Amino acid sequence: MVTERLSMRNMTKTYGTNTVVKNVNFSVLPGEVHALVGENGAGKSTLLNMLSGVTMATSGEIFVDGEKAVITKPTDARDYGIAMIHQELQNIPELTVFQNMFLGNPKTKGGVFVDKDREAKRAKEILFELDPDIDPWEKIKNLKVSQQQIVEIARALLANAKIIAMDEPTSSLTPQEFDRLAQLISDLAKKGVSVIYVSHKMDELFRVCDRATVMRDGQYIDCVNMKDMTEESIVTMMVGRKIEKVSHHSYVTDRVMLEVENLGRVGTVKPASFKVHAGEVLGISGLVGSGRTELFRLIFGLDKPGLAVAKHTRMSREIAGLDKPANGKVIVKGESIKLNDVHEAIRHGIGLVPEDRKLEGILKSRSININMGMPSMSKYTKGGFIKRGFLRKKSYEIMKGLNLRPLDVDRAIGTLSGGNQQKVIIGRWLASGTEIFLFDEPTRGIDVGAKSEIYDAIEELAKQGKAILVISSEMPEIIRISDRVMVMRDGEIVAQLEGEDINEATIGQYSIGQAKKQTEAVL
Structure with missing residues (x-):
């Protein structure tokens, strides 16, 4: 033995x-x-x-x-x-x-x-x-x-x-x-x-x-x-229970919520152009380092596009993929917004659920309701003081709908599991009135039960007519939740896939360069 x-x-x-x-x-x-x-x-x-x-x-x-x-x-x-x-x-x-x-x-x-x-x-x-x-x-x-x-x-x-x-x-x-x-x-x-x-x-x-x-x-x-x-x-x-597998339901409409035109940054993202419609879930796939997160940072205003393109030679701009003079545009519901300004992005209804929620998404020692109210605290203050009762009530309503466990909005967010922390971050943007959600690796480090609930939340947001962009390194996840998939490689959008083309083989081929870049993007 x-x-x-x-x-x-x-x-x-x-x-x-x-x-x-x-x-x-x-x-x-x-x-x-x-x-x-x-x-x-x-x-x-x-x-x-x-x-x-x-x-x-x-x-x-x-x-x-x-x-x-x-x-x-x-x-x-x-x-x-x-x-x-x-x-x-x-x-x-x-x-x-x-x-x-x-x-x-x-x-x-x-x-x-x-x-x-x-x-x-x-x-x-x-x-x-x-x-x-x-x-x-x-x-x-x-x-x-x-x-x-x-x-x-x-x-x-x-x-x-x-x-x-x-x-x-x-x-x-x-x-x-x-x-x-x-x-x-x-x-x-x-x-x-x-x-x-x-x-x-x-x-x-x-x-x-x-x-x-x-x-x-x-x-x-x-x-x-x-x-x-x-x-x-x-x-x-x-x-302790059977989790039913729910297939993705499409809620895509003809209404364009977000347009990105020629948006890029030297060394990280080559000029990117695409549209996202109300009710649509756009999956963004690619290997680590392909420029996916950097693209989100540009859209959300965390990074400055272009990066002083005028100081580069024409050759260096072409090598970096920024041979066009424009710094690019982010257009929300037909209105071009100021770039490199997070407050401007939030004001126009863009919300980011970051890849590293512990480092970039939460204040661990603060309560759930304070974490939820951060981007829209002006709604919950009067004369410089927080209307705690109002904030607590709003937080409770939203987190009950997202099935937060335990449902205690006065609890420090750092004591929650990863899945429940993610629910709070989603709730933050719901409280802010967000209409365009940027999810960066939304289920990383989250157990299967919480994953299913995050998928349900994304599905519900699409049903409500929100525009949703999701970065994920998990191929089954991208296929499970997306209406359309955009593949990036070396900072460049190399394909936008729909229908039967959304499969592991095709996405993988574009990700590693075995398939040639599409000459025309699907918009």
């Missing part, structure tokens, strides 16, 4: 009277890739924090290779061969690759001075098996996100980790980069390393994982073999 590499028994964590993890059992075999799944708030992160020593368990026992492990701090976990790779990478940008790998555990000369040459040599040995193109002397900030993640894995191997927990490791990776990560995980498993894999992306789980432990509301539900399960059966166990 094989001894379990990891066994967590009756793990419980309470904060005062609130129990967030209750009597959870979790085990992983040597060389196994084991999924830990559940909705946001199910207790997954708390369980892993107890394993990695970030949080002390209230009760329960942990065994590594059959021996009881006492883990009260991160260094204890490291000593037992346990490593954690967080969704938000723990690198220091200004330090080199090898310096990041040896953080907290440096090699020294005579026990005093750091031996950089020894560190770099050892780092190179570890990295050679993972990605020989990574230079140990390169600053970490100059690496791609996927390479930074490999450095995190290398750091774990450097510490002789035999259990590596990965929390949402592909949230910022392209499909091609995920392919590389999947191969790395497979190679680690063949060497006997046990991998705990946390992700909301079902296709990833079925590709890389052997078994899955399902949690719900802080409790253990079941441990299953992935080969015996379907996506639907896993999701049903996670949420």
